[in-house]
Amino acid sequence: MDDQNKNLILATVLSFVVILTWFVLFPPPEPEELDPNAPAVTETESPVSPALATAPTAAPGTVPGAEAAAAVSAETRRVEVETARLSGSISLIGGRIDDLKLKDYRVTIDPDSPIVQMLGPVSSPQPYYALYGWAPGAGLTLEDVPGANTPWAVESGETLTAETPLTLRWESPAGLIFHRTIAVDENFMFKVTQSVENTSGTQTSLAPYGIIARRGEPADRKKFFILHEGVVAMADGTLTETDYSDMPDLDVIPSEGARAEVLQVEENGWIGFTDHFWMSTLIPQAGSSFKAVAKYDDARDIYQTEAVLPTMTLAPGETKEVTTQLFAGAKEWETIREYQKEGVDRFIDSIDWGWFFFLTKPIFWVLHHLNQLIGNMGWSIICLTLLIKALLFPLAYKSYVSMAKMKELQPEMEKLKENAGDDRQKLQQGMMELYKKNKVNPASGCLPILMQIPIFFSLYKVIFVTLELRHAPWLGWIRDLSAPDPSSILNLFGLLPFAAPDPSSFLAIISLGILPIILGISMWLQQKLNPAPTDATQAMIFAWMPWVFMFMLGSFASGLVLYWIANNTITFTQQYLIMRTQGYKPDVFGNITRSFKRKTKTDKK
Numbered sequence: 001m002d003d004q005n006k007n008l009i010l011a012t013v014l015s016f017v018v019i020l021t022w023f024v025l026f027p028p029p030e031p032e033e034l035d036p037n038a039p040a041v042t043e044t045e046s047p048v049s050p051a052l053a054t055a056p057t058a059a060p061g062t063v064p065g066a067e068a069a070a071a072v073s074a075e076t077r078r079v080e081v082e083t084a085r086l087s088g089s090i091s092l093i094g095g096r097i098d099d100l101k102l103k104d105y106r107v108t109i110d111p112d113s114p115i116v117q118m119l120g121p122v123s124s125p126q127p128y129y130a131l132y133g134w135a136p137g138a139g140l141t142l143e144d145v146p147g148a149n150t151p152w153a154v155e156s157g158e159t160l161t162a163e164t165p166l167t168l169r170w171e172s173p174a175g176l177i178f179h180r181t182i183a184v185d186e187n188f189m190f191k192v193t194q195s196v197e198n199t200s201g202t203q204t205s206l207a208p209y210g211i212i213a214r215r216g217e218p219a220d221r222k223k224f225f226i227l228h229e230g231v232v233a234m235a236d237g238t239l240t241e242t243d244y245s246d247m248p249d250l251d252v253i254p255s256e257g258a259r260a261e262v263l264q265v266e267e268n269g270w271i272g273f274t275d276h277f278w279m280s281t282l283i284p285q286a287g288s289s290f291k292a293v294a295k296y297d298d299a300r301d302i303y304q305t306e307a308v309l310p311t312m313t314l315a316p317g318e319t320k321e322v323t324t325q326l327f328a329g330a331k332e333w334e335t336i337r338e339y340q341k342e343g344v345d346r347f348i349d350s351i352d353w354g355w356f357f358f359l360t361k362p363i364f365w366v367l368h369h370l371n372q373l374i375g376n377m378g379w380s381i382i383c384l385t386l387l388i389k390a391l392l393f394p395l396a397y398k399s400y401v402s403m404a405k406m407k408e409l410q411p412e413m414e415k416l417k418e419n420a421g422d423d424r425q426k427l428q429q430g431m432m433e434l435y436k437k438n439k440v441n442p443a444s445g446c447l448p449i450l451m452q453i454p455i456f457f458s459l460y461k462v463i464f465v466t467l468e469l470r471h472a473p474w475l476g477w478i479r480d481l482s483a484p485d486p487s488s489i490l491n492l493f494g495l496l497p498f499a500a501p502d503p504s505s506f507l508a509i510i511s512l513g514i515l516p517i518i519l520g521i522s523m524w525l526q527q528k529l530n531p532a533p534t535d536a537t538q539a540m541i542f543a544w545m546p547w548v549f550m551f552m553l554g555s556f557a558s559g560l561v562l563y564w565i566a567n568n569t570i571t572f573t574q575q576y577l578i579m580r581t582q583g584y585k586p587d588v589f590g591n592i593t594r595s596f597k598r599k600t601k602t603d604k605k
Contacts (some may be wrong), residue, residue, distance in 0.1 A: 077151075079166055080159045083184060086329070090160065091121060094148045095168050095180050097190065098122070098129030100328055102278075109471050109479050118278055118328055128214035130280065130326050132180060132192055137205030137311055144174035145206055152180070162186045175200030179321075188329025189339060195321035198314040207311040208322045210282045213304045217244045218275050227465055228352045231294040231305055232279070233271035235263045239349050247296040247303060256295055258304075263292040268345035271305045272327070277467045279350060282307040283325040286343045331467050333368060352465050359458035364466055371468070377481055378474025381463075381559055385566040388455060389574070395451070396571075400578040405440045456564075463559040474562065478515070481559035485513025512554050515561045520550025522568035529575045 078089040081100065088099040100119040107113045120128050134145040146152070150170055157166035165183035172178065177197040184190045194208050221229050221244065230243040242250075242261060250259035263269070265284075271292040272281030284290045284307050293306040312320050327339070331351055340347040353360045366387065370380035389396070412434060420427035434440075463469050469482045477487055487493045488511040523546035553561055 079154060079157070081161075081184070082159055083162045084186060086184065086188070087115075088119070090166065090182065092152045092154070092168070094131055094133075094150055095146070095152045095182075096121070096129045096131050096148075097182070097326065097328070098127070102188075102330055105277075105330060106471075116278070116330075119280070126214065126216055126219060128280075129212070130190075130282075130328065131211045131213065132194055132324075133209060133211075134178070134194070134196065135207040135209055135308065135311075137207065137313075139202070139204055140174060140206060144172045144176065146170050146172070146178050146180075155179070160184060174204070176204070187335050188327055190326040190328065191323060192326060193321055193323045195319060196312075196314065197319040198316055201316050203313065203315050205311050205313045207309060208324075209306055209308045210284075210324050210326070211304060211306050212272055212280050212282060212326075213302060214273065215303075216301050217303075220276070222276055224464075226354070226461060227276060229275050230273065231261075231271065231303075232274040232281075232350055233263060233269065233292050233294065233305075234346055234349065235265045235269045235292060236267055237346065239346070241352075242294055244303065247294065248298060250294070250296060256293060258295050258297045260293055260295040265290050265292055270344065270347070270350075271307055273303070273305060274331070274350060274352070276465075277331055277470055278329065279327060279331050281327040281350065283327060283344055284309060285323055285325075286345065333364065333466065333468060352461075354458075354461045354465075356454055356458045356461065359454060360461050363455075363458055364462045364468075367462065368468060376474065377469055377472040377559070378478065378562060381481070381563050382566045384459075385563055385570060389567065389570045392451060393574070396574060397578060400575045402440055405438060409434060409438060409440065452567075459563055460557075460560050463557050463563075469557075469559055472559075474558070478558050478562075481562070482557050484555050485515040485558045485561065487513040487515075489513070489517070512550065513558075515558055515565065516550050516554035519553060519561050519565050519568070520546050522565050522572070523549060526568045526572040526575070529572065529579065 077092040078099070079092065081088045081090060081097075085103050087101045087103060090096065091098050098119055098121040100117075102116045102118050105116040107116060117124075118128075119130070120126055122129075131148055133147045133150070136142060136145045152168040152170050155167045155169040157164055160166040160182060162185055165181055168180045168182075170178045175198070177199060179193075179195045179197075181193040181195075182190060183193075192210070196206065198204055218229070223229075223245075228241045228243065230241065230245075230247065233240045240261075240263065248259065250261050252258070253260045253262065256262070263271070266289050268286050269290070269292060270281050270283040271294065272279060274281075282305065289310060291306075291308040293304075293308065295304040295306065296302070297304070307324065309322055309324075312322075314320060325344070327344075329335075333348070333351065336347050336350060363384070367377075367380055367384050370383050371377050374380050374383065413431060416427060416430040416434065420430060463482060470480070472481045473479045474481055478485065490511045493514060527542065527546060553564065
């Protein structure tokens with residue numbers, strides 16, 4: 001292999017090694033675990049203002065005077081939410097959807113672990129909720145329209161279920177009658193219909209809005225560059241992502257009263273917050289224009305997204321209404337895809353597919369359907385590896401044949417190196433003549449390696465980002481393919497009576513599990529079938545690479561390690577069999593003998 005091709009492969013591999021080393025030496029800080037058994041903070045003890053979110057036209061923190069006290073005393077007034085997949089309640093103060101749990105998901109793999117809390121009320125450690133209201137127009141004040149602290153009355157519906165919607169009512173001092181009807185489907189989509197009737201005798205104007213507000217970043221935020229967590233918005237086909245860490249750097253917009261980013265949506269769009277596995281999104285009706293706002297309040301550490309619809313003008317006696325949707329739940333690919341089919345524009349892009357979306361989307365599609373067929377995500381990853389190797393086999397065949405010939409030429413290349421000494425030009429000329437004489441193309445081995453790198457990163461993205469691998473078991477001790485191998489060489493894989501080191505500790509680097517050790521061995525065996533570089537430094541780097549990767553990938557998701565083991569095993573098998581068909585007899589340590597001699601010109605005569 002000439003220097004240019006060797007340097008290309010070496011640079012690619014070393015870059016990969018540097019990236020992986022950075023992941024291990026500088027991992028993201030582990031978030032503090034919240035004690036699910038800790039007593040809840042009472043409303044009067046809460047350091048958070050009851051008006052966590054205010055009308056978009058009001059200054060941040062503005063609380064209508066008469067409603068502030070009512071918010072504290074009446075916070076216990078709630079309506080239950082109960083469906084097959086959701087449980088929680090809605091506060092009648094502000095009509096906030098602020099207490100939501102996901103029945104199908106638990107915090108850990110322990111079956112007794114608490115179920116996941118999606119939204120939390122003002123009294124919780126991290127308030128996170130959806131709020132709807134109306135921004136006052138000409139002639140109206142904040143007291144004349146419903147906002148964060150409006151005391152709503154129940155007009156119909158005792159419990160919000162998938163079959164029974166909830167209708168709330170509030171009459172304003174200005175002679176306006178407001179209704180809010182909240183419905184929910186069998187999954188995670190709420191439908192909120194806001195209506196206003198003008199009984200005042202004078203023309204009035206006001207604008208409906210929806211808000212999702214949260215105080216502080218999510219407690220379980222990963223802070224990993226491969227994953228986007230923060231604001232996600234779709235505006236007429238253009239996806240916008242703003243990380244939580246970037247929001248304090250947004251420009252201050254006086255009209256919004258805070259740091260904000262404003263998007264004007266003409267026809268189709270949505271905006272909300274996306275975390276690792278969960279998402280909340282405001283979705284106005286398809287075909288309607290609205291202003292999408294991502295906002296950050298420095299003083300109170302409040303993140304907020306808004307969907308502000310155009311101002312409505314009501315004549316005396318007139319009634320108008322507007323319907324928006326709220327997604328609040330798990331980022332299940334199949335569920336989100338169904339909502340997209342029902343009209344939510346490009347909703348599937350709310351999942352963070354990354355730069356290689358043209359690979360991650362089809363890879364996940366195949367993996368998802370394999371899992372539906374097989375019923376086990378671990379075996380599905382192995383089957384996916386077989387399919388990928390089958391697609392790359394035509395390229396791999398040429399590569400393996402070339403490598404087999406180069407492996408056989410290794411002794412002659414060593415002689416050339418000895419004869420050339422420090423004369424690199426002479427060595428290059430001799431190697432090119434040797435390749436030409438034996439019809440060997442050293443560059444043929446580069447393409448399969450280069451193609452494997454984006455596939456690897458795409459699969460890593462799929463395994464790390466998608467919800468479907470969360471808490472997905474394989475076999476035996478592997479109970480979560482999205483987490484590192486829990487076994488440890490430090491306690492002899494569970495034989496000694498102490499637990500493995502915490503994944504966030506330095507000892508975790510040397511606390512190798514069973515899968516990483518198998519990975520190192522499979523890489524070493526597969527490497528033995530390839531010709532060693534003639535350069536001593538390169539040869540040493542390649543010799544150490546399997547063991548370096550073994551330690552570095554030990555803290556990676558076990559699903560990714562499983563893929564690499566399967567890939568190495570299939571590669572070794574393919575290469576071994578192809579070398580046999582070419583007349584070579586390699587053993588498992590890479591030593592090669594010829595099963596028949598090459599015919600020389602004398603033999604042919």
